[in-house]
Amino acid sequence: MDQETDRHWINIFAAFFVASLPILIIQVFHPSVYFESKIPPYLVFHNIAESFSIIVSMSIFGVGWFTYAQSKDKHTLFLATAFLGIALIDMMHMLGYSGMPDLLTPNSPNKSTLFWITVRFFAAISFLMSAFIPKENGLLKWKSWTLLAPILVSAFTFVTVTYYPDLLPATFSPEAGLTNFKKVSEFVIIFILILALVAYWFRIPKFGWDHTKYYIYAFVFCISSELVFAIYTTVFDIYNVLGHVYKIVSFFLIYRGVFISTINSPYRNVLETNEKLSKSLAEKENLIREIYHRSNNTLQVIGSMIYLQAEAYPDSQEVKTVVYRTQDRIQAISLVHRLLFSGQDLSSVPIKQYISDLLNYTLQANANSSCQLKLNMDVEDKKVLFDVVIPIGLILSELLNNSIKYAFPEASSGNISITFRERQDGRFHLTYSDDGIGMKENYNFKDCSSLGIQLVKGISESQLSGKIHFKTGPKFHCEIDFPINIYRKRV
Structure with missing residues (x-):
């Protein structure tokens, strides 16, 4: 591996270390730091965390969707529409949480967790699929159709979890806590996210580290989030809090990646192009000024040659008159070139x-x-x-x-x-x-x-x-x- 690849690996391992450090601290100092929050303060935190995630998801959708006509970036468009579905299901998860007013049917830990598992599966699969979509490949004629999948998934999830939860495996029980299905699902999601991280690693040679690193870092924190959600004991403990923090960080990193792809990079390209154009124009201006300067000198040389030719006829007043008038006309033109050379x-x-x-x-x-x-x-x-x-x-x-x-x-x-x-x-x-x-x-x-x-x-x-x-x-x-x-x- 070359030095640049080594640096990329070091950065990824550093991201894993930063993400795992809070988990290690909790494990080492478990008796001192572990807590289970009461429902009212936890609901405040949960609503703030989920609201922030929803806002970031909608921001990703807005940036990717409304800049597509200019960026023509299919990769960003795919992620943007996926995050529309993520935002909708995350909203269902927040509104279906225990302690919140009932969302059409009674709220429960199982209800909110079903929404959670569904949206995490949807997000992980979307991330993995996005790794195989090119950045720029022309405009889609039927862009609106890309909204169909996330809207259908969101609608199906809402109807099924709200009205037909018995058709789905249980994720939480008051007696045993998290079910095996919930824990296994989290590890399956982690496995999909690892595949997405690997797939994005292979995007680096083609699209560059700067365009890929935020997604890779986001997947690291997504994996950490799913890991703590697989081991928490109640929906109000410190692991649940930490998992939501990881989720916020991962969504923000994806937003950064989308923003850089659709906003920063095009503007950077425009600035670089403007700099090149400015340099080219400056060179052309200098060239044109040099042309004016040389034209002025050439006119002066022509005037001098005419005057020298006239000296061969010292007694001819007509020749002198012609020479003087010709020099006046040359000077009238020469003055223009002189002013052009000296001006902006x-x-x-x-x-x-x-x-x-x-x-x-x-x-x-x-x-x-x-x-x-x-x-x-x-x-x-x-x-x-x-x-x-x-x-x-x-x-x-x-x-x-x-x-x-x-x-x-x-x-x-x-x-x-x-x-x-x-x-x-x-x-x-x-x-x-x-x-x-x-x-x-x-x-x-x-x-x-x-x-x-x-x-x-x-x-x-x-x-x-x-x-x-x-x-x-x-x-x-x-x-x-x-x-x-x-x-x-x-x-």
């Missing part, structure tokens, strides 16, 4: 911060301009998907560069205004204007040859699916409105 949200960018950074970059890039520009920005402080932000950045970059270069040819100062708002009709509204010379009254924006205007118009209509409107005459003015939901969040 990998899909959206704070539009107000982005437009502010873009304007600052553009003004610094044109710092040698003789015109002093004042920027008026009215931008809603919210996050916008980067699929939308990049087209907005390219549009603003074109318009701002056009204003700097062409709107104020002789002026010493000028004003540029930008507004960006979300309207109630589910669309964004972007406005750009300056107080410069504007556009000619008859300027044809549809057939214009300006690359900047063509880019602004093409991006607005194709990438943003928006509507664009230019104002001709003094003071350039451009309005663009486009739907909010043209892109979906992907990260």
Whole structure:
């Protein structure tokens, strides 16, 4: 045997030792500790003990029955329905006890003991059968039918013991005490419980010690309970008290086993899955940030390569203009990747911060301009998907560069205004204007040859699916409105 198996055996022997210790103490110190209780205080104890057992049994039934749709655990469902029958017959045993008001027919020790023997046989056989039922094997279409056996057994027991006790062997007589049938029955029950313990031992390799140990411990205390019930002399002595204590402990251990199988284990699996998902998401977030960082670096490299290529044409103003404008457009895209890399949200960018950074970059890039520009920005402080932000950045970059270069040819100062708002009709509204010379009254924006205007118009209509409107005459003015939901969040 390996070390793990040895530990399991040690734990089982330890459970047997703990369970047998009170019996040994009573045997050794019998004259000092043995007692026979009077009926009233014993009834209080008995009712409390049995009520607790019934509550635990119904709890086992409730947990197993109502979690089956999620757990699909046939083993737990079988035990749950068995404990419904155990709870019902235990209730009959409690109500049929001597000293309690008569349960339809006169109560007697024999009556309550018949209920006791029946429920113990039913419990032991159910435990043994449950050892051969798998934990998870799909949903049962006819789950309600599993209630049939325990209800029929309970009903048959109630009718037979209550109205036809003469058909059953006697379990207790006032003259002789426990009958041989009662004592032999307890040992037969013990034998069935030992078989159940052995059967559960063979479940350990497949289902694990943690899922099996509570049932094995419960059977140890069930065996101890049956043992003391086989040797007590009256229904009110210390052995009877100890037997009920063992029963409470065993039922509680089974409840723990059912609860762990149907509640703790699934939640533990969910937590472990969540941890794995969180770790995976963190790794993906880091990967995406690295992609944004490398994309930003790649864009900067492309801009530098274009600039180096342009140095081969030092006297060509047209080449320089193309290079500078291309670098501005690259920078408009690069700023988005920079903000995505530094932020927590990998899909959206704070539009107000982005437009502010873009304007600052553009003004610094044109710092040698003789015109002093004042920027008026009215931008809603919210996050916008980067699929939308990049087209907005390219549009603003074109318009701002056009204003700097062409709107104020002789002026010493000028004003540029930008507004960006979300309207109630589910669309964004972007406005750009300056107080410069504007556009000619008859300027044809549809057939214009300006690359900047063509880019602004093409991006607005194709990438943003928006509507664009230019104002001709003094003071350039451009309005663009486009739907909010043209892109979906992907990260």
